[in-house]
Structure formats: C-alpha cells, structure tokens
Amino acid sequence: QKEVEQNSGPLSVPEGAIASLNCTYSDRGSQSFFWYRQYSGKSPELIMFIYSNGDKEDGRFTAQLNKASQYVSLLIRDSQPSDSATYLCAAISSGGSYIPTFGRGTSLIVHP
Amino acid sequence: ETGVTQTPRHLVMGMTNKKSLKCEQHLGHNAMYWYKQSAKKPLELMFVYSLEERVENNSVPSRFSPECPNSSHLFLHLHTLQPEDSALYLCASSQTGTGDTDTQYFGPGTRLTVL
Numbered sequence: 001q002k003e004v005e006q007n008s009g010p011l012s013v014p015e016g017a018i019a020s021l022n023c024t025y026s027d028r029g030s031q032s033f034f035w036y037r038q039y040s041g042k043s044p045e046l047i048m049f050i051y052s053n054g055d056k057e058d059g060r061f062t063a064q065l066n067k068a069s070q071y072v073s074l075l076i077r078d079s080q081p082s083d084s085a086t087y088l089c090a091a092i093s094s095g096g097s098y099i100p101t102f103g104r105g106t107s108l109i110v111h112p
Numbered sequence: 113e114t115g116v117t118q119t120p121r122h123l124v125m126g127m128t129n130k131k132s133l134k135c136e137q138h139l140g141h142n143a144m145y146w147y148k149q150s151a152k153k154p155l156e157l158m159f160v161y162s163l164e165e166r167v168e169n170n171s172v173p174s175r176f177s178p179e180c181p182n183s184s185h186l187f188l189h190l191h192t193l194q195p196e197d198s199a200l201y202l203c204a205s206s207q208t209g210t211g212d213t214d215t216q217y218f219g220p221g222t223r224l225t226v227l
Contacts, residue, residue, distance in 0.1 A: 032214055043202055043218035044155075088155070090216075098143060098208040099168060100216060104154035 002027040004091050006103035013110055019076040021106050023089030026070070030091040033065060033072045034100065038086045047087075048074070079110040114138055116219035118203050124225045125193065133188040133222050135203030144186040145216070146178060147202040155202070161186060162208060193226045200224075 003026040013019045021035075032051045036044035050056045050063040050072070062075040072091075076083055086107050090100040116137045125131050137144060146158040160168035161180040175197075177189040186203055203219040 034215065036216075043221050044216070045218070046215050049215060092214050098162075098206060098214045099145075099157065099160055100214070102155040102157075 002030075002091070002093065002101045004089055004101050004103035006087075006089050006106045008104055008106060010107040010109050013079050013108070015079060015081060015110055015112050017079050017110075019079045019083065019108055019110065021074040021076070021087050021089075021108065023072045023074075023103055024070055025072070025089075025091045025101075027091065027093050027101070028067075028070065029093045030070075031094040032092040033063070034090040034092075035061075035063060035072075035074045036088040036090065038088060038105065040085070044088055076108075079108075081110050081112055084108055084110050116203060116205055116217050118201075118219035118222050120222060121220060122223045122225075124227065125190070126227050127193060127195070129193075130189070130191040132190065133201055133203075133224075135186040135188075135219055137184055137186075137203075137205035137217070137219075139205055139207075139217060141205035141207045141217070142183055143206050143208050144180060144183075145204040145206075146186065146188050147204065148199050149202055149221075150199040159188075190224075193224075195226050198224055198226045 005024045034049045035047045038044040048063045050065045056063045060077045064073045086105040088105045089103040143162045148156045159178040179187040200221045202221045204216040
C-alpha cells in the first residue's frame with residue numbers, strides 16, 4: 001500500500017523564521033512529488049512540484065527531494081502570517097500512473 | 113469561467129434526499145477526480161475518470177454515484193446518505209502525463225451536511 005506520511009503538527013514558527021515541513025513516502029517507485037497549500041475552508045492549491053533529487057527553489061519556497069531516503073521537504077524562508085495553512089504532500093508513482101497519494105497534511109502557524 | 117468550478121458550494125440534505133454535485137473544468141484537461149475531505153482526515157480519493165472512463169473507484173459506497181458525460185463535466189449523485197458523509201467534496205482535474213502535467217487543479221469544493 002502506497003503511503004505518504006506527514007506530521008500533522010501544528011508546527012508553530014515566529015514571523016521571519018524558516019519553516020521546515022517534512023514528508024516521507026513508502027513507494028520507492030514514486031517519481032513526482034507535489035506540495036499543496038490549503039487554507040482553512042478552502043481547496044488545495046499547488047505550491048511546487050519536484051521530481052529530481054536535490055533542491056528546487058521558487059521565491060521563498062524550496063523543495064528538497066532525497067529518493068534514497070524516500071524523503072521530501074518544503075522550506076519556507078521569511079515565514080509570514082499569511083503562510084499559516086495546512087501543507088499537503090503528494091506523490092505519484094512511475095509507470096504511467098497519474099493518480100497521486102496525499103499525506104494528511106501539516107498545519108503551519110506563523111505567529112507575529 | 114476559468115479553472116475548476118463546483119456547484120453548489122454548500123448543501124444541506126436529509127438522509128432520504130437525492131441531490132447531485134456538479135463540477136466543470138475549463139482547463140482542457142483529460143482526467144477528473146472526486147475527493148472527500150473530512151475534518152482532521154487526509155484527502156480520500158473517491159473516483160477517477162480519464163477520457164470519460166472511470167479508472168478508479170476506491171471502495172466507495174453505492175450511495176455515491178459518479179457520472180462523467182464528457183471531459184469537462186463531472187457529477188456526483190447522492191442518495192440516502194448518512195450523517196458521517198458530511199464533508200467537503202472536492203473536484204479536481206489534471207492533464208495526464210509525467211512531471212508537472214500531473215498537477216491537480218482543485219475546485220472550491222462543496223460543503224455537504226447530512227442531517
């Protein structure tokens with residue numbers, strides 16, 4: 001069974017700090033990884049995707065992928081109160097699949 | 113209209129009612145999905161349609177019946193629901209392929225309450 005694990009949190013960080021969100025996955029065949037942000041009462045929206053080992057940066061966000069350790073992370077630099085949300089990690093397996101497996105999400109609270 | 117739209121946004125129904133949720137995507141995608149999201153639980157995939165054919169049905173009770181008449185529209189027909197079916201129902205679409213084209217685009221959801 002394919003599983004994506006996330007600590008449900010909440011993760012609380014002060015404004016301006018780096019927030020580090022982590023995700024592990026069980027299916028070694030997973031090839032594409034996504035981070036979605038979901039504000040309370042709203043639908044998930046894509047922040048970043050990554051499919052190569054290493055780091056991928058987009059503005060204040062950096063996704064990190066380590067396939068050997070089956071580990072994906074999302075770093076948010078200079079955290080803002082508006083970053084407070086639930087962050088969902090998702091993985092898609094190789095072999096032509098396009099159906100993602102979602103983690104249960106990590107709640108992030110950025111306090112002023 | 114752009115993106116993925118869902119109607120109604122809120123729905124309250126009794127256990128004996130029949131209602132339908134509608135989803136429409138304006139992105140030219142070829143796959144559509146229904147998810148259920150309950151409080152404090154992860155997203156649960158319910159149904160997947162690719163090119164209007166159902167490719168996944170995650171052991172969903174028969175009181176939920178999906179319909180995909182074309183690649184832009186997806187319905188979820190509801191009948192004799194239970195109070196535990198109260199949740200946020202999310203529709204999503206994607207363009208199947210590899211890498212970033214597998215990104216899910218979600219609609220705003222329908223908040224369903226079953227009395």
